[in-house]
Amino acid sequence: MDIQRPRGTRDFLFHEMSQRKQVENTLRRIFETYGYQEIKTPLFEDLALFTMKSGEGIMEQIYHFQDKGGRDLALRPELTAPVARLYINELQKKSKPIKMYYFGSCFRYERPQAGRWRQFWQLGCELIGGRSPESEAEIIALSAHCLEELGLEDFEIHIGNLGIIRGILNEAGVSRGEQDQIMATIDKGDVKELKDILETFRVDQNLKDVLITLVGMKGHREVIDKVSRIIDGNESALKALKELEELLGILEAFGFSNYIVNLGIARGLDYYSGTVSEIYVHGLGAQKQISGGGTYNLIELFGGETVESTGFAFGFDRLMEALKKQGITMPQSRTVDVFVAPISQEVKLQAFEIAQDLRKNGIKTDVDLVGRKLKRILSHADSLGARYVLLVGERDLKEGKITLKDMELGEQILVEIDQVTAHLIKLCPQ
RNA sequence: GCCGGGGUGGGGUAGUUGGUUAUCCUACGGGACUGUGGAUCCCGCGACUCGGGUUCGAAUCUCGGCCCCGGCCCCA
Numbered sequence: 001m002d003i004q005r006p007r008g009t010r011d012f013l014f015h016e017m018s019q020r021k022q023v024e025n026t027l028r029r030i031f032e033t034y035g036y037q038e039i040k041t042p043l044f045e046d047l048a049l050f051t052m053k054s055g056e057g058i059m060e061q062i063y064h065f066q067d068k069g070g071r072d073l074a075l076r077p078e079l080t081a082p083v084a085r086l087y088i089n090e091l092q093k094k095s096k097p098i099k100m101y102y103f104g105s106c107f108r109y110e111r112p113q114a115g116r117w118r119q120f121w122q123l124g125c126e127l128i129g130g131r132s133p134e135s136e137a138e139i140i141a142l143s144a145h146c147l148e149e150l151g152l153e154d155f156e157i158h159i160g161n162l163g164i165i166r167g168i169l170n171e172a173g174v175s176r177g178e179q180d181q182i183m184a185t186i187d188k189g190d191v192k193e194l195k196d197i198l199e200t201f202r203v204d205q206n207l208k209d210v211l212i213t214l215v216g217m218k219g220h221r222e223v224i225d226k227v228s229r230i231i232d233g234n235e236s237a238l239k240a241l242k243e244l245e246e247l248l249g250i251l252e253a254f255g256f257s258n259y260i261v262n263l264g265i266a267r268g269l270d271y272y273s274g275t276v277s278e279i280y281v282h283g284l285g286a287q288k289q290i291s292g293g294g295t296y297n298l299i300e301l302f303g304g305e306t307v308e309s310t311g312f313a314f315g316f317d318r319l320m321e322a323l324k325k326q327g328i329t330m331p332q333s334r335t336v337d338v339f340v341a342p343i344s345q346e347v348k349l350q351a352f353e354i355a356q357d358l359r360k361n362g363i364k365t366d367v368d369l370v371g372r373k374l375k376r377i378l379s380h381a382d383s384l385g386a387r388y389v390l391l392v393g394e395r396d397l398k399e400g401k402i403t404l405k406d407m408e409l410g411e412q413i414l415v416e417i418d419q420v421t422a423h424l425i426k427l428c429p430q
Numbered sequence: 431g432c433c434g435g436g437g438u439g440g441g442g443u444a445g446u447u448g449g450u451u452a453u454c455c456u457a458c459g460g461g462a463c464u465g466u467g468g469a470u471c472c473c474g475c476g477a478c479u480c481g482g483g484u485u486c487g488a489a490u491c492u493c494g495g496c497c498c499c500g501g502c503c504c505c506a
Contacts, residue, residue: 113501272506403465
């Protein structure tokens, strides 16, 4: 029987896991620096949680099943909806704003390719009950802070506001359904397809030109002025633009000004309302987006009281890919600092006692458990990368001593048996 | 769901105009060496992705499945 890993899943071995854990810990630390608290939601949820907001079409990509009680359940394909659900179930009456973060795996039934797996991890946060654009600015600053801390370079943070284009479309009387299709097309970034669909919906030439110009708007602060001339007279669009401008100002106060204003960012889903942001790292193939975020009204959609909420999430696997691509590695700690080697089976109990004493003092220690010859033990200790080996042998024990060997320098000294732990505590970084 | 490229011991490979016991390196287990690693030598372990077809004979040709890599679609 040859059982294979399910398609689109991965096993993580020691080195990779260590790297992932360190990146995870770094991000957690920063999230907590901003006052976010961790939550954990179930791996599976009621299927309806994911279908009610985005329609049945989403079913194609969801791992769903019926349990033995006939309930329709789904492995979560993302974490924003579960967090919104958690908020409604547990936290509606808590003092606002509420800052939550999560780290967990999600599942989508899709064709695996570079940067896309069927089980993947998201690390993100949600800020509920804050205010635009202050909350959004803080979240974007937080995400930039994370990437800077990790040492990632050449990332681009794109920021847009869906209210601008929505405002234009509303005033032109384009129906909600058509708007959603237009937004979905903008999201794809295909200008030709956008033209085609605008043609199909018979929007007038002037409006068409305005839209095409707007989605192509990309740049720094100067974009604001250009856009304001284009949408002059449209109150709701101008209001959204004003909000975007304010956001940029706040973001700069938070210490991040290397953003790219990009009105071509959209969302296929209609519960995203105002600010949206995405982070790209080039050189990752088709999946260059490592993060996505924005302001949404999911909570209302689920029947909660109206409350502003915004969030973002890193595609953790893609972030790891980006770091790897740039040659950024986290410091690798030793598997063990000390290896205790009984020279003969007669002294193995003493070896175990010594090992345990070191461990109780916080020193990463391994000890031979398989009764190998000294030569093999040293070889094994070497392959583990142990810095020190304690050779426990009858000859030394008779004098109350143990040999301490430095595997890197190749030197060794005799240490009084009751001094060994104290000696190694000094040598090994805790 | 679609298109292209792949799949030989744990890792990396040779072999693919069909033909003896599938090559080499490395890793791993043991020994040479009963108190000294990263050196050498010896021994051992271990593979043709799966199934059907063609054939006297298939790792090799052919069809299909599975899986991997890249792209399309999609991307909450």
